[in-house]
Amino acid sequence: MEQGSWIRRMFEEGIALKARLGADKVFDLSLGNPIMEPPAEFDLELKRLADNPPPGMHRYMPNAGYPETRTAVATGLAAETGVPFTGDDIVMTCGAGGALNVVMKTLLDPGDEVVIFAPYFVEYFFYADNHGGVCKVVEPGSGFLPDFASLKSALSERTRIVLVNSPNNPTGVLYTRQVLDRIADAVRDAEQRYGTEIFLVSDEPYRRILYDGHTYPDVFASFERSIVATSHSKDLGLAGERIGYIAVSPTYEGKAELMDGLVFCNRTLGFVNAPALMQRLVAGLQGATVDIEAYQGKRDFMWEALTGLGYEVVRPDGAFYLFPKAPIADDVKFVDTLREQGVLVVPGRGFGAEGYFRISYCVDDQTLKGSISGFKAALLAHSQ
Numbered sequence: 001m002e003q004g005s006w007i008r009r010m011f012e013e014g015i016a017l018k019a020r021l022g023a024d025k026v027f028d029l030s031l032g033n034p035i036m037e038p039p040a041e042f043d044l045e046l047k048r049l050a051d052n053p054p055p056g057m058h059r060y061m062p063n064a065g066y067p068e069t070r071t072a073v074a075t076g077l078a079a080e081t082g083v084p085f086t087g088d089d090i091v092m093t094c095g096a097g098g099a100l101n102v103v104m105k106t107l108l109d110p111g112d113e114v115v116i117f118a119p120y121f122v123e124y125f126f127y128a129d130n131h132g133g134v135c136k137v138v139e140p141g142s143g144f145l146p147d148f149a150s151l152k153s154a155l156s157e158r159t160r161i162v163l164v165n166s167p168n169n170p171t172g173v174l175y176t177r178q179v180l181d182r183i184a185d186a187v188r189d190a191e192q193r194y195g196t197e198i199f200l201v202s203d204e205p206y207r208r209i210l211y212d213g214h215t216y217p218d219v220f221a222s223f224e225r226s227i228v229a230t231s232h233s234k235d236l237g238l239a240g241e242r243i244g245y246i247a248v249s250p251t252y253e254g255k256a257e258l259m260d261g262l263v264f265c266n267r268t269l270g271f272v273n274a275p276a277l278m279q280r281l282v283a284g285l286q287g288a289t290v291d292i293e294a295y296q297g298k299r300d301f302m303w304e305a306l307t308g309l310g311y312e313v314v315r316p317d318g319a320f321y322l323f324p325k326a327p328i329a330d331d332v333k334f335v336d337t338l339r340e341q342g343v344l345v346v347p348g349r350g351f352g353a354e355g356y357f358r359i360s361y362c363v364d365d366q367t368l369k370g371s372i373s374g375f376k377a378a379l380l381a382h383s384q
């Protein structure tokens, strides 16, 4: 709990700070809880279902989800990737967190290793631990892309999963096709070296939150044994509704057994199935998203303001986070200084990257604008 409490700690300190300074003097950029509302089609469909509920709308269903929803997800994915998915390759889940737990429960034996890339989403450690797994961390190279020497040494005979997250929380960095291909090559080498079978698992809840005309390089084209674990928490603004899915490469030869394992684990972890109402709603929304341009506007504003002040920040291609370098080595100390200025962010060490801090810009424009003078004062406080 100590290890995983950075974001929660900032949240609690935020409440105390608001009581001390007044809510309008506090600019909370610590949480990844997006303000964006789901697209209008969501509300229309919700109303239509409420007005004309199909019989049995709230009953149990097959543990993998409604066949119509699985088919709709598969059709959308096939159009995006060119990979011939069918509903048989999809398991509907309780968000990406649920999906990752189901995947790990299915694949890991006690002591198996999950290779993750720093900076990372800290929950990975706890998810792996839930299922007897151990995380091995790959250090970042320039621009927060993987350091491939570090990847090579992280891969071992116990590696079962290599877990990528692009666009990334906390950096917003997008892995290009070349980066995915290099990861896939390293994984194939390790499989040959150790005579093992490794899965490339892609945690991609930010897949549709991409800027500047980028398209998404999918993992299936890079590696044959790929699994996607994702959700509509961010792209449809449905984080509280717990709806996501797992997609398995349709050409993987062990697919039938893998799918049986995933469906069994979705059931026996106690999820049973993804929420029924949400499954019905997202089936018709596979091409829809929240307003991505609005996020891009926020990215532009924050990145320009911070780099203008003199912060060193990688320009993100997606998601809704910035991961600037702290102007002093001690990120916790710098985050304390920012807090004294009414600005709440999360120290980089909470994501395995000391000396940085994370900004969540999925908040209203007033909060973003209001935070800038605090960023300026904090920088000044440490430049004397």
Ligand SMILES: Cc1ncc(COP(=O)(O)O)c(C=O)c1O
Pocket: 032, 094, 095, 096, 097, 098, 121, 165, 168, 169, 203, 205, 230, 231, 232, 233, 239, 243, 244
């Ligand atoms: C990288 C990453 N993976 C997984 C999740 C969990 O998403 P969900 O709410 O769909 O479980 C999050 C949520 O913030 C995330 O940032």
